[in-house]
Amino acid sequence: xxxxxxxxxxxxxxxxxxxxxxxxxxxxxxxxxxxxxxxxxxxxxxxxxxxxxxxxxxxxxxxxxxxxxxxxxxxxxxxxxxxxxxxxxxxxxxxxxxxxxxxxxxxxxxxxxxxxxxxxxxxxxxxxxxxxxxxxxxxxxxxxxxxxxxxxxxxxxxxxxxxxxxxxxxxxxxxxxxxxxxxxxxxxxxxxxxxxxxxxxxxxxxxxxxxxxxxxxxxxxxxxxxxxxxxxxxxxxxxxxxxxxxxxxxxxxxxxxxxxxxxxxxxxxxxxxxxxxxxxxxxxxxxxxxxxxxxxxxxxxxxxxxxxxxxxxxxxxxxxxxxxxxxxxxxxxxxxxxxxx
Numbered sequence: 001x002x003x004x005x006x007x008x009x010x011x012x013x014x015x016x017x018x019x020x021x022x023x024x025x026x027x028x029x030x031x032x033x034x035x036x037x038x039x040x041x042x043x044x045x046x047x048x049x050x051x052x053x054x055x056x057x058x059x060x061x062x063x064x065x066x067x068x069x070x071x072x073x074x075x076x077x078x079x080x081x082x083x084x085x086x087x088x089x090x091x092x093x094x095x096x097x098x099x100x101x102x103x104x105x106x107x108x109x110x111x112x113x114x115x116x117x118x119x120x121x122x123x124x125x126x127x128x129x130x131x132x133x134x135x136x137x138x139x140x141x142x143x144x145x146x147x148x149x150x151x152x153x154x155x156x157x158x159x160x161x162x163x164x165x166x167x168x169x170x171x172x173x174x175x176x177x178x179x180x181x182x183x184x185x186x187x188x189x190x191x192x193x194x195x196x197x198x199x200x201x202x203x204x205x206x207x208x209x210x211x212x213x214x215x216x217x218x219x220x221x222x223x224x225x226x227x228x229x230x231x232x233x234x235x236x237x238x239x240x241x242x243x244x245x246x247x248x249x250x251x252x253x254x255x256x257x258x259x260x261x262x263x264x265x266x267x268x269x270x271x272x273x274x275x276x277x278x279x280x281x282x283x284x285x286x287x288x289x290x291x292x293x294x295x296x297x298x299x300x301x302x303x304x305x306x307x308x309x310x311x312x313x314x315x316x317x318x319x320x321x322x323x324x325x326x327x328x329x330x331x332x333x334x335x336x337x338x339x340x341x
Contacts, residue, residue: 007107007317007335008059012050015062017317023112027074030116032088035131036311036334037106038065038139039324040165041240041263046100047321061105064090064098067125067134068111068337076117085125087137088113089292095121107314109337123293126300132334133305134296136169139332140304141288141295142261143169143238147177149283150234150259157181157219157232159211160200161248162239163191165332166261168198168307170236175199176298183218183232185211186239188328190309197306212251222253225277229253237261242268254278261285307331313338 003019010016023031043062066088070080080086088106091097096114099105104112116122125134143166152158158174160167163186174182175198184195185204192203202218204211215230222231233256235248240262248258249271256278275282289295298304309331312320317335324333 004108004110005314007062007105007314009047009050009062010059013047014050015047015321017314018059020108023110025072025074025112027076028115028117029074030070030077030080030113030122031072032066032068032086032111032113032122033071034063034066034068034106034109034111034337036067036135036336037063038135038332038334039063039107039320040065040139041324041327042100044324045263058103061102061107062099063106063108063335064100065135065138066090066098066106066111067131067137069131070122071110073116079116079119080122080124084122085131085134086122087125087134087296089121089123090138091121092287107317107335109314120292123296125296129300130305132308132311132336133299135334136299136304136307136332137292137295138288139165140169140172140298141292142166142285143171144173144295144298145287145289146170146236146238146259146261146285147173148289149261149285150236150257151281151283152177152179152234154178156234158234158236159183159185159215159232160195160236160238161185161211161241161244162237162262163188163195163203164238164327165307167236167238168194168331169304170238170261171195171198171200172302172304172307173298176302181219183215190329191331194307194331198304212247224254233257234259240264242266246270249274249280249282252278252280255280257281257283259283259285308334310334311336
């Protein structure tokens with residue numbers, strides 16, 4: 001077969017499963033036969049915006065949550081060998097990117113991994129870990145970084161706003177680190193159930209209660225000039241709601257911390273007088289911990305497979321996309337290639 005299928009964005013709202021030439025790797029490259037690749041809100045953003053198109057008008061490939069089996073390595077590659085099960089690091093500006101503004105993407109059966117000869121590109125999957133679970137490493141790393149940026153320590157009380165996959169992976173990271181005073185807030189009952197199953201101290205429906213009143217009940221209160229606030233030490237913003245940010249700054253404790261990992265495309269009004277008076281810390285969170293393997297090791301310690309609510313074959317990519325676009329009632333959506341070998 002001289003071609004393979006690849007999900008590509010051709011323009012705003014125009015995403016297709018194309019037939020493209022098979023990879024043509026060089027001596028520093030590898031080819032990975034993909035078993036599973038997750039899709040997420042970042043992919044929806046690329047589709048909505050039309051991707052990142054260069055002067056050649058080349059469509060943008062999608063897919064950056066990737067696990068599979070090494071099929072071929074170039075002569076300079078010592079980091080992996082054919083037959084090994086791996087997670088692919090989707091890269092950065094130094095390594096080169098996969099699936100986020102790049103000529104390659106993981107939503108394909110055969111993925112060209114450029115610069116596989118460099119450390120930090122291919123990570124071995126532990127024996128016994130299914131490859132569809134290993135594909136959770138990238139979004140787990142995103143949730144893990146959100147926790148890192150919140151500077152959470154033992155004994156802290158934490159609220160996670162938004163129980164989509166990233167919020168759930170942040171919650172899993174907190175629990176793995178022994179942070180048990182964790183409250184998860186989401187409008188959707190299925191997602192709240194997932195958070196509770198992971199081990200959240202409590203889950204809240206913001207449509208049925210005032211989350212900050214409930215946080216004060218669960219976490220106690222801390223003094224402030226204008227009256228007591230919840231004693232919650234840190235907040236993870238994974239909902240994408242601007243109101244969450246304004247509410248956290250308005251009603252969070254003095255000395256509190258906010259880690260923003262959700263995508264906020266519009267400006268959010270911010271009361272910097274309160275930020276100053278409370279000496280409140282706001283941290284943006286982007287991508288991954290310095291040590292990407294931390295996510296794979298957490299997957300080996302804890303069963304996070306229940307976060308996967310949908311597995312859809314590449315041939316039905318439109319169905320997977322439809323599930324994600326109606327994302328209020330789903331966890332992680334994986335696209336499978338049907339060949340783990």
